[in-house]
Amino acid sequence: LCPLERVQVLLQTSAYHDRFKNTGQILRALRVHGYREYYRGLSVVLARNSLSNALFFTLKEPFKKTVVEIRPLRNRMFIQLVADFVSGAVLGASISTVFFPLNVVKNHMQSKVGVTFENPFYVFHLVWRKRQKSLRMLYLGVHLNFTRSLLAWGITNSVYELLRRSFKPCEDDT
Known part of the structure; x- marks a missing residue:
């Protein structure tokens, strides 16, 4: 569940409203930083x-x-x-x-x-x-x-x- 909570937090973070519009965008952006990033x-x-x-x-x-x-x-x-x-x-x-x-x-x-x-x-x-x-x-x-x-x-x-x-x-x- 951690990756889903992570996506939810990023969607709710105002600093990322212009950068991320949906779950798919966030998952792709996190993948660039490695799988560890999903589990921050x-x-x-x-x-x-x-x-x-x-x-x-x-x-x-x-x-x-x-x-x-x-x-x-x-x-x-x-x-x-x-x-x-x-x-x-x-x-x-x-x-x-x-x-x-x-x-x-x-x-x-x-x-x-x-x-x-x-x-x-x-x-x-x-x-x-x-x-x-x-x-x-x-x-x-x-x-x-x-x-x-x-x-x-x-x-x-x-x-x-x-x-x-x-x-x-x-x-x-x-």
Whole structure:
């Protein structure tokens, strides 16, 4: 997924709006610099994804159980669907918010083409200074990320659980 995130960042970087019009143009331009260029920022992507997935899958079931226990089980299937959505949405958005600074670092790294590769810790310090050593400034735009994550993780988790239950109808889901 890293090359796709890389393309997305470059399409969103205003410095490249005149140079790149579409995905194909970016992929061709990156190829000139070697395959490594497609994977700029990979270490940050791996850290973000592995840590956030570990947290999500560790906390998902206990959180879902808590949500299910809040409501009586009148309509079990509906409550399960709501619990899946709420647990996925709240966990996904919360975890995404915690790891938002990693996205800031990744975007900073991936918004450059053909320059020297930089250490993620060095980039963090650059961004930290650029944003006046302020947590508030570091989290600029997090409200949009939170809202997107709330919907995306809620829908993804509820659809996943719905499909999982439909393929394993005999499994007890309490």
